[in-house]
Amino acid sequence: MVETTVKIVNKAGLHTRPAATIVKLASKYKSEFFISKDGLRINGKSIIGVMTLAAEMGSELHLSFDGEDEQQMHDEIFGYIKGGFDEL
């Protein structure tokens, strides 16, 4: 299992488009992926789940990856969020 915490750096926060991209990225991997924020834990492969996260700029997400390709999955998704959803 790989666990990490990442901060949202985008001005607009985790809006619909990056939510969709995170789910698309996650679906490429076999491992399980969960996102937690403020006591809410959702499956990162579920778009409706990710859309329920109200994550403003500066808020922190806790990510956990578990499975055979957990490291690569972590690297790609962590990088995407930390890099500001390729929007900065």
Added chain:
Amino acid sequence: MKGLKEILKHSGNYLTGIAAAPGLTIGKAYVFAKEVLEINHNEITEVDEAITLFNEALEKSQKELRKIFGFAKEKMGETRAAIFEAHLMILDDPVLIGNITARIKQEKRFPEFIVDDEISKYQQLMFSASEHYMKERALDIEDIKNRIIRNLQKKRWQSKIPHGVIVVSGNITPADTILFTKSSALGYITDHGGLTSHAAIIARSLNLPAVVGTHNSTEKIKDGDLLVIDGFHGIIFINPDENQIEYFTEKIKHLSEINQELQGLTDKPAETLDGRKINLLANVDVSSEIDLVITNGAKGIGLFRTEQIIEEIGEFPDEEEQVKIYSKLADRIYPENITIRAFDIGGDKVRQFDLQEANPFLGLRGVRLLLENENLFKIQIRAVLRASIHKNINFMIPMVSTLQEIKRTKLLFDECKAELHKAKIPFDKHLKIGIMIEVPSAAVMAGDYAAEVDFLSIGTNDLIQYLMAVDRGNDYVSDLYQEFHPSVIRTLAHIVHEGKKSNALISICGEMAADTLAVPLLVGLGLKSLSVSPSAIPSVKRTIRALDYSKAQKLAEECLILSSEDEIIKTIEKFFKDNLIQRTRNIL
């Protein structure tokens, strides 16, 4: 003829909202209430059959949503439609679908009950968030939930709206817009939404009047009420009295006469009687307005307000997205030009940045904010450069107050050009850069600043606001917002005079230019380029074509020595009368 102010003074039967699409209409109200679906929560015996039914309903919903997606792309542009992609993904969500399927098997109840219960859980979470956009998200998801349930019940989506009614609705989803375009509605009124809401965009593309963001229209208006929509002023009259009906009937009659007459002007030049050519351009807020720009015969786009893209899609568009939007507009308007203004964020516009400022209008807005966020600024500059391959794009900087701001922006331009050059990406090497003149310091220094740029564009709305030190949204002082105040007129004359020292082109793009009363004065002051909202183009053009430039110059000279707004307005009105020029605005 009585004015609208007088009509309003003596009545209490009206609502106000945002004037989202121009026009006037009288008609019966059709209050569009969403059908409340009855959910069957009984137990079932055939589990396999229920699951097959559920999967069929998902497929049917996907099909419908794809159709709407396609329609939205066509009518509202790809960027806006892209948001619905996420909605399509929900119908394919492995966790959601997995949970629902498992619960059907386990609980053995009607699938519609499980779907409703399961999706509502997520909506509850969204509603409980404090962020406003999360509530909108929850409302959007309602549409998807109801779609699946309705398909489970094998019911058709409500598809009958009576013809020839005014649609009154809480808010309008993309799915509703399909319904409305099929029926021949007379106009739209909504409780929620702004200039870029679905209702506003659809009304503009269909050329129907609309007032949005009224807050309580669905409460105040009953089915079958007689309504007047004034889409010019954002006012709705409910069950108007005889006087009001007479007033608006007459206006509608005049309006249609004028429209017929004005339509004949599309291909005629904006030229004075004595041959002075005026460049009449359009201000564009949302890209869907381009059709009206072209049908009304604008000679290009004098101002494209890019901050509206952020409003429209709810976030900052990335570089690729911007390139797409700018290229599309530039292509459509070719061979004419388009002036793209950098994001004018701050003040009362677009609260993407959570700034706590005591005086936002005197704070971090326009170019000040962009220079504080260089990455964002450079993304936009690169996008504009990349879209400029047909050499018909100009770029404009908003809210300039110092020379330093111009120089820093130009340096960023050079950086972006070097980056693109290195990456072998083509762009217009001679793309023209201009500035908005809307801060008094820039107006005073116009001559010096003009030497640094290719063009100046006067933004009268802010210029008047800053010059008179008045917030026109503030009822206590809005009387002081005087377009025709001598200080405003003399400042305009000063800018024109200063601009002549260099070769910079000068245009005016504030609301003032769309006021037919101001047109002779602006032309007389020597302005050769006016940019107005697309719907105002025909009436402004008609005024220009009825003018003598030499007489307009004399009018300007006369006005420049007067010392009150009243005297100036009277002088201009006399000018119209003496020269037998009709004014559209009297009738509006």
